[in-house]
Amino acid sequence: MQKGLFITFEGPEGAGKTTVIAEIDKRLENIGMETVLTREPGGIRISEKIRSIILDNAHQEMDGRTEALLYAAARRQHLVEKIIPALEAGKIVLCDRFVDSSLAYQGHARGLGMDEVMSINEFAIEDMMPDLTIFFDITPEEGLSRIEANAGREQNRLDNETLQFHQNVYEGYEIVQKRYADRIVKTDASKPLSEVTENVWKLISSRLMSEGI
Numbered sequence: 001m002q003k004g005l006f007i008t009f010e011g012p013e014g015a016g017k018t019t020v021i022a023e024i025d026k027r028l029e030n031i032g033m034e035t036v037l038t039r040e041p042g043g044i045r046i047s048e049k050i051r052s053i054i055l056d057n058a059h060q061e062m063d064g065r066t067e068a069l070l071y072a073a074a075r076r077q078h079l080v081e082k083i084i085p086a087l088e089a090g091k092i093v094l095c096d097r098f099v100d101s102s103l104a105y106q107g108h109a110r111g112l113g114m115d116e117v118m119s120i121n122e123f124a125i126e127d128m129m130p131d132l133t134i135f136f137d138i139t140p141e142e143g144l145s146r147i148e149a150n151a152g153r154e155q156n157r158l159d160n161e162t163l164q165f166h167q168n169v170y171e172g173y174e175i176v177q178k179r180y181a182d183r184i185v186k187t188d189a190s191k192p193l194s195e196v197t198e199n200v201w202k203l204i205s206s207r208l209m210s211e212g213i
């Protein structure tokens, strides 16, 4: 039975998720919370291997359905091996991307259909959805310009999709937010880093208070 809290972070490329989550993780640990910081695709050995297959720039021939199935397979293993045990141990799981990414990227931007992509994910996750999702709201243009400016970050197969693809991802996220309005809260990710971090911290700490954690 789940006792912890499952929080996911979503948004376009370069929105600032990874940077902000690391700071949130530190703050939670400083107040004595047990956390697990993880990411999708990846987070554990098998899923990191699947990640490198999906994101390899050499794999241009990858079929859209194959891509969607690989994300779902990586998610399944990640869930059973890392996320569920952490939640059962009462920990707070902070996960950089989860099923909403599949809905926005594969379902909408790839054109596979959100319902179809949700159905393969239902097989993977059963009914394990996040308790809270924070959407980092930024235009694809601004997010992509941040990662282009970050010389240390290699651009992967998905980063290198067209601007139109990334605009479709953003449109996909707008649909996802309406569909799951009770779970997803939005933060303005175009603000300076310190401001985004404070806003995300307020969202998370008020949720912890309301859960009595």
Ligand SMILES: Nc1ncnc2c1ncn2[C@@H]1O[C@H](COP(=O)(O)OP(=O)(O)OP(=O)(O)O)[C@@H](O)[C@H]1O
Pocket (backbone or CB within 6 Å): 011, 012, 013, 014, 015, 016, 017, 018, 019, 020, 146, 147, 150, 189, 190, 191, 192, 193, 194, 196
């Ligand atoms: N609020 C911000 N203002 C300006 N730059 C930022 C801000 N937040 C993060 N950055 C910078 O933008 C770049 C992308 O940030 P980060 O890797 O955290 O984004 P991300 O959402 O995890 O991206 P992706 O999903 O594409 O991996 C980094 O160089 C980071 O330092």
Ligand SMILES: Cc1cn([C@H]2C[C@H](O)[C@@H](COP(=O)(O)O)O2)c(=O)[nH]c1=O
Pocket (backbone or CB within 6 Å): 013, 039, 040, 041, 071, 097, 098, 099, 100, 101, 102, 103, 105, 106, 158, 159
């Ligand atoms: C989980 C998930 C991810 N994606 C995409 C989104 C990004 O382009 C990459 C992951 O790279 P990041 O630097 O770790 O953000 O994969 C996707 O298309 N579908 C998914 O389910």
